[in-house]
Amino acid sequence: MLQEFDKARLASAAPNEIGDALERGDIVKFTSCPIQLPTSEQLEVLRTELPNQLKRKNVSYHPEADRVTGLDDQSPIADLVYEVLSTHRDRITKCLQTLMPTLARNIRPGTCSFRPLEEKGRNLKPHASNELVHIDAGAYGATNGDRILRAFVNVNPTRDRVWASKGAFPDLFKQHGHAAGLYNDLTPTLERGVFGKFRTSLLNGMARIGLPLAPMLDSSPYDRVMRKFHNYMKDTPAFQQNTETDETFYFEPFATWIVLTDMVSHASLSGQHALVYTALVPLQDCRLQDLAPFNILRAAA
Ligand SMILES: [Fe+2]
Numbered sequence: 001m002l003q004e005f006d007k008a009r010l011a012s013a014a015p016n017e018i019g020d021a022l023e024r025g026d027i028v029k030f031t032s033c034p035i036q037l038p039t040s041e042q043l044e045v046l047r048t049e050l051p052n053q054l055k056r057k058n059v060s061y062h063p064e065a066d067r068v069t070g071l072d073d074q075s076p077i078a079d080l081v082y083e084v085l086s087t088h089r090d091r092i093t094k095c096l097q098t099l100m101p102t103l104a105r106n107i108r109p110g111t112c113s114f115r116p117l118e119e120k121g122r123n124l125k126p127h128a129s130n131e132l133v134h135i136d137a138g139a140y141g142a143t144n145g146d147r148i149l150r151a152f153v154n155v156n157p158t159r160d161r162v163w164a165s166k167g168a169f170p171d172l173f174k175q176h177g178h179a180a181g182l183y184n185d186l187t188p189t190l191e192r193g194v195f196g197k198f199r200t201s202l203l204n205g206m207a208r209i210g211l212p213l214a215p216m217l218d219s220s221p222y223d224r225v226m227r228k229f230h231n232y233m234k235d236t237p238a239f240q241q242n243t244e245t246d247e248t249f250y251f252e253p254f255a256t257w258i259v260l261t262d263m264v265s266h267a268s269l270s271g272q273h274a275l276v277y278t279a280l281v282p283l284q285d286c287r288l289q290d291l292a293p294f295n296i297l298r299a300a301a
Pocket of ligand 1: 134135136261266
């Protein structure tokens with residue numbers, strides 16, 4: 001499940017090697033960060049100041065609104081946070097387009113966040129907890145089957161960020177799809193009906209008149225099924241406690257890794273201080289269509 005790319009492997013990688021690995025459900029890790037990171041002084045400010053100034057779970061840059069959420073606008077480091085997150089987002093986007101010319105050719109960058117708090121023992125509500133294994137779903141508006149691609153950098157200078165996974169979507173759906181009740185919600189097309197299309201155009205209209213984050217509230221039949229699976233995983237102790245298929249990953253300081261998080265189940269068991277980039281990849285740009293959750297669910301319907 002973990003594919004490591006050092007400089008030599010990266011230099012000799014075939015054009016679709018990294019993208020295909022992601023689509024198969026691998027985590028792709030770079031042994032040295034392939035982009036320029038914020039300066040050590042900037043990172044030190046984020047690490048030391050943000051935990052005290054946090055208003056939400058994370059501090060995030062939203063490109064649709066071109067602003068940072070999770071931090072008081074009057075914060076003395078608001079400008080620095082904006083600069084660091086928006087620059088990091090641009091650098092990662094360019095890097096992904098270079099590394100994955102097919103998969104990332106029409107990438108749609110979303111939020112870029114800083115995770116300032118220790119993941120272990122945060123006592124968040126189950127659906128918001130990163131400590132429980134889950135696939136990502138439903139927090140990005142309606143994806144309609146497009147893929148959720150995330151890039152992580154552990155910017156803690158001394159401690160690993162530790163992840164667990166229980167495997168990838170195709171096997172998880174086979175094993176748990178019935179128990180999660182997903183078959184009740186499957187339709188042959190998984191497409192929006194008339195009401196769904198109306199809601200989408202309404203939310204897009206709201207974005208055009210000054211509410212740029214309104215489309216984040218959108219949904220679709222596919223996204224609701226994925227959200228149901230996400231919630232089942234987090235709400236089911238037997239699922240969490242069965243460690244037969246568990247793999248644990250240790251990401252050392254300044255390790256960088258990318259993953260399709262709608263595909264690979266994951267939990268952040270411990271670690272503090274990470275940069276997290278999120279983007280959507282159009283489903284049509286995937287080369288391994290049969291492995292995409294949307295097509296697996298449609299075939300099951
Ligand atoms: Fe997640």
